[in-house]
Amino acid sequence: xKFHYHLIVNPASGGGKGQRHSDIIVELLKKHxxxxxxxxxxxxxxxxxxxxxxxxxxxxxWKEDQxxxxxxxxLLIVIGGDGTLHQVIERLDYxxxxxxxxxxxxxSGNDFARGFGISLDxxxxxxxxxxxxxxxxxxxxxxxxxxxxxRGVVVNSLGIGIDGAIVYQTVQxxxxxxxxxxxxxxxxxxxxxxxxxxxxxxxxVLIEANGQTFNFKKTFLCTMTNHPYFGGGIAIAPxxxxxxxxxxxxxxxxxxxxxxxxxIFLLLFKKQEKSKAFVHFSTSKVRIVSTxxxxxxxxxxxxxxxAFDFTLQPKIQNVWFQNVWFNMKE
Ligand SMILES: Nc1ncnc2c1ncn2[C@@H]1O[C@H](COP(=O)(O)OP(=O)(O)OP(=O)(O)O)[C@@H](O)[C@H]1O
Numbered sequence: 031x032k033f034h035y036h037l038i039v040n041p042a043s044g045g046g047k048g049q050r051h052s053d054i055i056v057e058l059l060k061k062h063x064x065x066x067x068x069x070x071x072x073x074x075x076x077x078x079x080x081x082x083x084x085x086x087x088x089x090x091x092w093k094e095d096q097x098x099x100x101x102x103x104x105l106l107i108v109i110g111g112d113g114t115l116h117q118v119i120e121r122l123d124y125x126x127x128x129x130x131x132x133x134x135x136x137x138s139g140n141d142f143a144r145g146f147g148i149s150l151d152x153x154x155x156x157x158x159x160x161x162x163x164x165x166x167x168x169x170x171x172x173x174x175x176x177x178x179x180x181r182g183v184v185v186n187s188l189g190i191g192i193d194g195a196i197v198y199q200t201v202q203x204x205x206x207x208x209x210x211x212x213x214x215x216x217x218x219x220x221x222x223x224x225x226x227x228x229x230x231x232x233x234x235v236l237i238e239a240n241g242q243t244f245n246f247k248k249t250f251l252c253t254m255t256n257h258p259y260f261g262g263g264i265a266i267a268p269x270x271x272x273x274x275x276x277x278x279x280x281x282x283x284x285x286x287x288x289x290x291x292x293x294i295f296l297l298l299f300k301k302q303e304k305s306k307a308f309v310h311f312s313t314s315k316v317r318i319v320s321t322x323x324x325x326x327x328x329x330x331x332x333x334x335x336x337a338f339d340f341t342l343q344p345k346i347q348n349v350w351f352q353n354v355w356f357n358m359k360e
Contacts, residue, residue, distance in 0.1 A: 039069065133349070139263065203222045
């Protein structure tokens with residue numbers, strides 16, 4: 031079987047990492063005499079139009095029993111951050127196209143790559159794709175939200191409360207920074223986190239899972255994830271297993287500020303289970319009802335303040351990578 035690689039590149043991801051990584055990958059493709067076509071995203075959500083076009087004309091599911099020596103399989107490779115990958119996978123899901131997706135992580139957070147064992151080094155990630163040789167299935171999850179009538183997929187995590195508020199405050203700070211060239215960029219990322227933490231009030235959440243109903247009166251964070259990482263490598267759920275078809279549901283209740291900062295400290299050492307404010311459980315399906323106006327994040331993108339009634343369950347995604355790393359330099 032031969033391959034033709036179709037590369038969707040978000041050059042702006044990771045502050046230009048997408049462009050730099052795509053240059054490296056193109057060099058490798060040329061050197062190893064692979065054929066390829068490049069598609070650069072030029073504006074926000076451009077991935078959707080590109081997937082629509084490729085889905086109609088090119089992308090097909092991988093069928094193990096239809097492999098032929100002289101046939102060429104069109105393999106999609108995404109070069110971008112978690113947001114780009116989310117957009118691509120969500121659109122393929124919407125179009126019911128089961129084509130496999132390969133991925134070169136090039137964002138600032140790269141939680142999907144950390145969670146599923148893809149190297150953050152583009153050369154290593156390239157060989158994880160080339161050496162894979164076939165499509166495989168992983169577990170991500172899908173959601174339906176009753177109040178807005180929306181549905182979609184989650185490749186990393188979906189959270190209501192403080193994580194949504196931090197993403198919101200960070201986006202606002204980034205917008206302001208564009209107007210103020212002299213602002214220190216590291217402060218731009220630290221200040222919104224503190225602002226969100228101090229502003230976040232405890233809020234009621236109802237969770238239905240595993241045939242039980244849980245009522246949390248003063249929720250600070252309520253996050254569903256299928257692997258350990260969120261927020262750019264923070265192991266919010268170290269117990270989550272990316273190989274299992276279960277979701278990990280994490281709830282933190284608001285106590286005093288001192289207890290919140292103690293929990294953040296424990297989090298840095300993956301010892302959060304020592305805190306009584308930290309609750310977690312695994313489930314194959316979950317409903318989360320939050321009746322007050324809260325921010326929500328889906329794979330690091332913010333949903334404006336609202337009430338939410340989410341139902342989430344695992345979903346199979348076809349991917350093209352081996353989670354074995356290769357000692358290849360180029
Ligand atoms: N050329 C572009 N300019 C600006 N935004 C773009 C462009 N191409 C795609 N986008 C948008 O960028 C967002 C995704 O960014 P992405 O998450 O991949 O990078 P990141 O934010 O740097 O990484 P991470 O999520 O890992 O922190 C999507 O909303 C996508 O539509």
